[in-house]
Amino acid sequence: MKRKKQIIVSVTNDLVSDNRVHKVCTSLEKMGFEILLVGRKLKTSPELTRTYPTHRMHLFFTQGACFYAEYNFRVLLFLLFRKADVLLANDLDALTANYLASKIKRVPLVYDSHEYFTEVPELIDRPRVKKIWEWLESKMLPNLKHCYTVCDSIAAIYHEKYGTAFKVVRNIPVGNVESHKNKKSTQEKIILYQGAINIGRGLEQAIKAMHFIDDAQLVIAGDGDIKEQLEELVSTEKLENKVRFTGRLSIGELAKLTPTADLGLSIEEDLGLNYRFALPNKLFDYIHAGVPVLVSNLPEMTAIVEEYNIGEISHSHHPKDLAQSISKALINSDKRIIWMENLMQAAKELTWKNEEKVLKSIFSAFL
Incomplete structure (x- = not known):
């Protein structure tokens, strides 16, 4: 042999x-x-x-x-x-x-x-x-x-x-388009960030944006250099009832969590060329889980979102502006119907x- x-x-x-x-x-x-x-x-x-x-x-x-x-x-x-x-x-x-x-x-x-x-x-x-x-x-x-x-x-x-x-x-992702059907039906919306909790991921701004968003919870899944700093920020801002940290999850645990979200965040800041040209795996994870996305106005991510029409593009990281973008993506039912259909097609093509x-x-x- x-x-x-x-x-x-x-x-x-x-x-x-x-x-x-x-x-x-x-x-x-x-x-x-x-x-x-x-x-x-x-x-x-x-x-x-x-x-x-x-x-x-x-x-x-x-x-x-x-x-x-x-x-x-x-x-x-x-x-x-x-x-x-x-x-x-x-x-x-x-x-x-x-x-x-x-x-x-x-x-x-x-x-x-x-x-x-x-x-x-x-x-x-x-x-x-x-x-x-x-x-x-x-x-x-x-x-x-x-x-x-x-x-x-x-x-x-x-x-x-x-x-x-x-x-x-x-x-x-390897992909499982059928997972799109496993949606929750609770009233509170889930805004999900998954991935490394490091500087420049827009997480400080996303946390502060929760002051202006009702009937939703920000779930931060992952670990990294600034996790403790962000946990202190949540406490200082008195947002414990609106922001939840899961800690680092295994690949299997994350695969179960992602489809429960109503919106996936990939809002990296333009801090150097690495983030400017970012095309993170979480963006494709959201797509394969059937989750509409909100991304920063950075070229690689914007190109995917615009090509498939699967979410919103944020042009500002100011907490109030970010809150408006998140709220629009959560409550615009007409757009969300289109996005959900397009996510199915995107997941079939992006394999x-x-x-x-x-x-x-x-x-x-x-x-």
Whole structure:
């Protein structure tokens, strides 16, 4: 029997809620590869059940420069002493170890850039740290042959900057159009934000907007750097009865929550090129769950909403303006009827099967 080719997939998170990586691993497994997914394990990380093997490292450092250095050193050692036919690095923070291992062992390397890493809001006001990441990027990306990212805009930037060709694999769910029918019938409306709770996601403004919205609850599903800060804001603004935090949910738990919403928020602020060209997986999750959306007036998200007519576009993050946009999206029954019909069609067209074709075009050469 012919031996299966093995791909070692690396990512810096604890694997629990990274749906993109899970989808890619599952697709590659279906192609006939043997997958090993490598990440880290935190004290709060729950156990995993996957169809493919995983390896999570206990690290001494959990954030900052020491974490990235320890992670890449540990992953490099791991890769040097494990057999692999292909390496797949997810994002710039996992690329260094994979790049060095690829050169030392002469193993093909594939790079999945989930975002425009050097333009994330967390680096905008940290020029020295940003320069370090940009230097690392400039040393590695021009030498990569197999790359893909989340949208056309970021692919174009990388090609212009480094001459490196990037294909596009969007963050589209595997999909279950039938889930659109599982709608709740309670009077209180649910406004949902799901994803990382970090700066620049419009969450502070969304919370304050709840002062001007009646008969609705804002549900924030996820975890991140500013979660505690937002919880304090809710308390200060006395909005505990209007804003609820679920904490981080597993992929399965989130799949049950999303269809219960009446409106899905993806209201990133224009803080650097990474957010300007954002095309987040939550937008496609809302679509596949049959949930109308409110998005920021940013090019990639606006293009999807306008093409399929599935929600509203917010032109302001001021709490009162945001509240007006949310209220319009919740109470305009004529528009909502059209949006619901269009969401069904969008979910049929925006499928992971189409994105898998791009993965196959990259990885079939290694079979």
